Amino acid sequence: MLQSQATLQTYPFKQSVIECIGDTPLVHLGRLFPQLDVEVIAKLEYMNPGGSMKDRPARYIIEQGLKKGTIQPNTHIVESTSGNLGIALAMMGRLYGLAVTCVVDPKISSTNLKIIRQMGANIEMVTEPDEKGGYLITRIQRVHQLLEKIPNSMWVNQYANDDNWRAHYEGTGSEIVDQLDYADILVAGVSTSGSIMGTSRRMKEKFPNLQVVAVDALGSIIFDGPPASRDLPGIGASRVPEILNRNEIDRVIHVNDRDSADGCRDLLMYEGIFAGGSSGSVVSAIKTLLPQLPRPLDRPLRIVVLLPDRGDRYMDLVYDDDWYATIASKYE
Numbered sequence: 001m002l003q004s005q006a007t008l009q010t011y012p013f014k015q016s017v018i019e020c021i022g023d024t025p026l027v028h029l030g031r032l033f034p035q036l037d038v039e040v041i042a043k044l045e046y047m048n049p050g051g052s053m054k055d056r057p058a059r060y061i062i063e064q065g066l067k068k069g070t071i072q073p074n075t076h077i078v079e080s081t082s083g084n085l086g087i088a089l090a091m092m093g094r095l096y097g098l099a100v101t102c103v104v105d106p107k108i109s110s111t112n113l114k115i116i117r118q119m120g121a122n123i124e125m126v127t128e129p130d131e132k133g134g135y136l137i138t139r140i141q142r143v144h145q146l147l148e149k150i151p152n153s154m155w156v157n158q159y160a161n162d163d164n165w166r167a168h169y170e171g172t173g174s175e176i177v178d179q180l181d182y183a184d185i186l187v188a189g190v191s192t193s194g195s196i197m198g199t200s201r202r203m204k205e206k207f208p209n210l211q212v213v214a215v216d217a218l219g220s221i222i223f224d225g226p227p228a229s230r231d232l233p234g235i236g237a238s239r240v241p242e243i244l245n246r247n248e249i250d251r252v253i254h255v256n257d258r259d260s261a262d263g264c265r266d267l268l269m270y271e272g273i274f275a276g277g278s279s280g281s282v283v284s285a286i287k288t289l290l291p292q293l294p295r296p297l298d299r300p301l302r303i304v305v306l307l308p309d310r311g312d313r314y315m316d317l318v319y320d321d322d323w324y325a326t327i328a329s330k331y332e
Contacts, residue, residue: 016095021048021055022171026179029305032270033286039300040286041183043176045308046275050088051115052309053172053195058088060167061156062096071154073097078146079156080104080139082191082233083112084309089156090119101150103142105135107233111313133219133229134238160242164194165201173202176304184296187213187286188306189235189278190222193244195306200248203304211250215278215285218256223249231257231327232277232317234309251289258331259284261318264311274311277318282307 014020024047033040045053065071076099077089086102093100101122117123130137147153158164172195186203188196200212219228220236230236263280267273282305295301317323
């Protein structure tokens with residue numbers, strides 16, 4: 001009887017860290033963008049427990065798979081990742097008792113690599129760049145090799161998995177529309193495109209005139225740019241995601257590594273927000289965008305941005321002065 005009552009009792013705390021995913025805050029970046037006729041509102045996705053917005057699709061994909069039966073207790077999860085999804089999947093694997101293998105490349109931050117290992121996931125490191133100068137294609141080739149080798153293995157395939165964007169439709173986008181009475185523009189970095197697709201689709205249901213601006217890395221081929229070497233993980237890609245619908249994107253802004261680093265450092269200096277490389281890319285894109293945008297007559301222009309991950313994972317990249325000096329010299 002006592003056990004039954006305890007089971008029915010509602011506790012004032014979470015039952016696992018999984019329940020802490022989502023409900024991230026919105027913050028007005030009024031110090032970095034002090035213009036009276038503009039409001040830049042940031043969704044602090046780095047405050048998810050795994051440190052990034054990738055917690056959302058990792059949870060959604062795993063839980064939907066368990067619900068539908070496509071993931072079983074003996075399933076071995078395999079995914080190509082630049083770091084954040086690997087951490088999120090490793091966290092989910094730890095809590096659901098699933099084996100996880102992350103296929104990574106040398107551009108992964110050393111911090112992300114250590115976290116994935118400490119979470120208990122297996123690491124497969126590819127070292128040969130593909131014909132486009134990146135590692136994504138060779139990472140995916142390794143994934144296919146592992147699928148043939150590992151029994152009961154399952155590829156998450158975040159670039160083609162509709163549950164990726166659905167996680168943000170039901171999570172990120174729904175949280176934004178619940179908190180805002182209007183929004184004019186969504187600015188978000190693009191890699192797999194799951195966050196920008198899912199978030200914008202949900203936001204457009206409430207704000208049908210929303211303009212969607214994608215921020216891509218210079219050297220990424222997602223929007224037909226010429227391939228080139230890129231140093232920052234987490235933004236851009238050397239393949240076009242299958243879940244991306246370009247017709248839903250109103251504008252694309254390409255940002256180089258130095259401008260992304262400058263954006264990160266500005267966020268920290270003016271707002272005390274310690275965010276990762278793709279957040280800096282978004283800040284840089286807004287600085288390009290603002291002078292070109294007409295302002296409403298009766299209210300501030302409201303721009304919503306997604307800040308995907310934490311800055312501590314970029315201590316050897318954008319927050320390292322020697323790295324920054326090397327990158328800056330490339331664009332002089």
